[in-house]
Amino acid sequence: MQEDYIVQMRGIRKQFPGVLALDGVDLSIRRNQIHAIVGENGAGKSTLMKVLSGIYAKDAGEILFDGKPVVFRSAMDARNAGIGLVHQEPQVVPTVSIAENICLGQLPHHKLFVDRRTLLEESARVCGYVGITKPVTMPAGRLSMGEQQLLQFARALYYKSRLIIMDEPTSSLTEHEKEHIFGIVRKLQGEGVTFVYITHRMEELFELCDEATVLKDGALVTTVKISEIDKKGLVNLMVGREVGLNFPPKAEAAGREVLRVENLTKAGLFHDVSFCVHAGEVVGFGGLIGAGRTEIMDAVFGMNPADSGKVFMNGKEVVVKSPKEAIAAKIAYVTEDRHSGMVMHASIRENMTLASLKTFVRHLFINEGTRTQTAEKFRKRLAIKAPGLSTPVDNLSGGNQQKVVFAKWLMQDADLYIFDEPTRGVDVGAKEEIYKLIRELTNAGKAAVVISSELPELIGMSDRILVVHNGAITGELPYQEATENIIIQYATGVMKNG
Numbered sequence: 001m002q003e004d005y006i007v008q009m010r011g012i013r014k015q016f017p018g019v020l021a022l023d024g025v026d027l028s029i030r031r032n033q034i035h036a037i038v039g040e041n042g043a044g045k046s047t048l049m050k051v052l053s054g055i056y057a058k059d060a061g062e063i064l065f066d067g068k069p070v071v072f073r074s075a076m077d078a079r080n081a082g083i084g085l086v087h088q089e090p091q092v093v094p095t096v097s098i099a100e101n102i103c104l105g106q107l108p109h110h111k112l113f114v115d116r117r118t119l120l121e122e123s124a125r126v127c128g129y130v131g132i133t134k135p136v137t138m139p140a141g142r143l144s145m146g147e148q149q150l151l152q153f154a155r156a157l158y159y160k161s162r163l164i165i166m167d168e169p170t171s172s173l174t175e176h177e178k179e180h181i182f183g184i185v186r187k188l189q190g191e192g193v194t195f196v197y198i199t200h201r202m203e204e205l206f207e208l209c210d211e212a213t214v215l216k217d218g219a220l221v222t223t224v225k226i227s228e229i230d231k232k233g234l235v236n237l238m239v240g241r242e243v244g245l246n247f248p249p250k251a252e253a254a255g256r257e258v259l260r261v262e263n264l265t266k267a268g269l270f271h272d273v274s275f276c277v278h279a280g281e282v283v284g285f286g287g288l289i290g291a292g293r294t295e296i297m298d299a300v301f302g303m304n305p306a307d308s309g310k311v312f313m314n315g316k317e318v319v320v321k322s323p324k325e326a327i328a329a330k331i332a333y334v335t336e337d338r339h340s341g342m343v344m345h346a347s348i349r350e351n352m353t354l355a356s357l358k359t360f361v362r363h364l365f366i367n368e369g370t371r372t373q374t375a376e377k378f379r380k381r382l383a384i385k386a387p388g389l390s391t392p393v394d395n396l397s398g399g400n401q402q403k404v405v406f407a408k409w410l411m412q413d414a415d416l417y418i419f420d421e422p423t424r425g426v427d428v429g430a431k432e433e434i435y436k437l438i439r440e441l442t443n444a445g446k447a448a449v450v451i452s453s454e455l456p457e458l459i460g461m462s463d464r465i466l467v468v469h470n471g472a473i474t475g476e477l478p479y480q481e482a483t484e485n486i487i488i489q490y491a492t493g494v495m496k497n498g
């Protein structure tokens with residue numbers, strides 16, 4: 001029956017230069033449900049939702065909203081019709097007040113005048129609902145990452161959205177913030193709101209969603225009820241083959257010491273941090289988001305140097321005050337921010353190889369052939385979906401951009417590789433390949449540090465795990481002793497051995 005659906009998209013087609021992003025996709029979303037959209041990086045998930053929310057014009061197809069055909073010419077059109085969008089990266093103007101960020105410039109009017117009182121009252125009301133306690137006149141830039149994410153929900157409520165689309169909203173949130181957002185989602189569902197949820201995290205999907213639509217290469221695979229499928233079955237539908245979800249074998253024995261950190265301290269962020277990493281070894285850093293893991297690595301890499309403490313590379317003390325000095329000391333760092341260090345309008349090949357040009361020089365000239373071959377090897381292995389190596393990275397899907405950044409750092413000739421959440425936003429098939437590539441590095445005698453907030457990944461990848469809580473190492477575990485439960489106890493400060 002038609003009325004069961006809040007949205008029906010039929011035959012949606014979207015062509016980008018060289019890429020057919022959506023090839024006649026059908027999607028029906030039942031009213032009042034939480035509907036997941038899943039698929040590999042570049043499958044077309046974000047594009048389909050951008051078409052639904054008026055950001056992209058479709059080339060063909062029709063959209064019924066509430067049973068009626070609609071054409072949204074802009075995001076504002078869709079918003080006013082009751083469709084709200086929550087992006088992975090909060091869309092806020094930091095210098096402008098929370099209230100104005102919520103109404104997005106569409107200020108309420110009374111006769112000819114801007115009705116500030118209504119704006120302040122309404123935005124305070126929606127902020128209260130989602131749990132933002134700061135005054136709405138405060139600049140939005142003063143909100144934390146999690147609060148900025150909440151602001152997007154507040155905005156959706158302000159516009160009385162009946163359908164809220166969430167595109168990977170939780171990837172940089174703490175566990176606590178994530179649970180808070182899931183609480184809001186369930187509360188709103190109870191009040192009749194429908195949700196679309198895009199995620200690569202299967203646990204969250206099974207926790208929250210009622211139905212899932214699988215996309216592959218811009219086409220619809222199927223829509224299934226979550227109660228009628230398991231994780232493995234869903235992954236197989238996404239990837240079109242069996243994915244083992246296995247981790248490569250652990251190190252046989254650790255070699256010489258590569259990195260040693262002694263008593264690293266930075267006021268307010270971390271204190272007295274000491275550890276070492278050996279050749280051939282993957283050392284995992286566990287902990288809650290915000291515990292200080294990234295800040296410690298930022299200091300080791302010289303992005304945000306520590307106040308005191310010592311760093312040794314290959315037995316020699318190094319003073320690293322900038323990333324340039326870190327690279328000279330043979331340290332490579334894949335940061336969690338996929339945009340930092342990327343030249344958005346430049347090609348995949350340029351972005352992958354620019355930082356490691358030295359390695360392609362032969363007889364004073366850059367060997368362009370080897371350079372292309374190397375880039376192509378990584379494109380294949382990481383299954384980067386693009387028409388070719390010359391495609392600009394800003395045309396890539398979120399997960400594929402992440403893979404380019406990963407490849408870029410892997411090409412550096414370093415002794416120590418630090419990976420901060422290396423698989424965030426990356427699909428299951430490519431995750432497996434990233435695990436293998438990291439192991440290949442350490443098997444070749446390199447040392448690796450992996451920060452991961454996904455516990456199965458942390459345990460599966462690491463030979464040894466250090467847990468950080470409140471800026472200090474609270475626990476150290478060989479992988480044989482690491483369980484999710486013990487790591488959580490160290491990560492929350494319940495237990496301590498470090």
Ligand SMILES: Nc1ncnc2c1ncn2[C@@H]1O[C@H](COP(=O)(O)OP(=O)(O)OP(=O)(O)O)[C@@H](O)[C@H]1O
Nearest residue numbers: 016021041042043044045046047395396397398399
């Ligand atoms: N603005 C654009 N210009 C050119 N190509 C684009 C553009 N946006 C997306 N594409 C291409 O369309 C395809 C679908 O991309 P989309 O962002 O929808 O993928 P996705 O399923 O959201 O992937 P991910 O899981 O990585 O976020 C990809 O091949 C992508 O490179």
Ligand SMILES: [Mg+2]
Nearest residue numbers: 045046397398
């Ligand atoms: Mg996407």
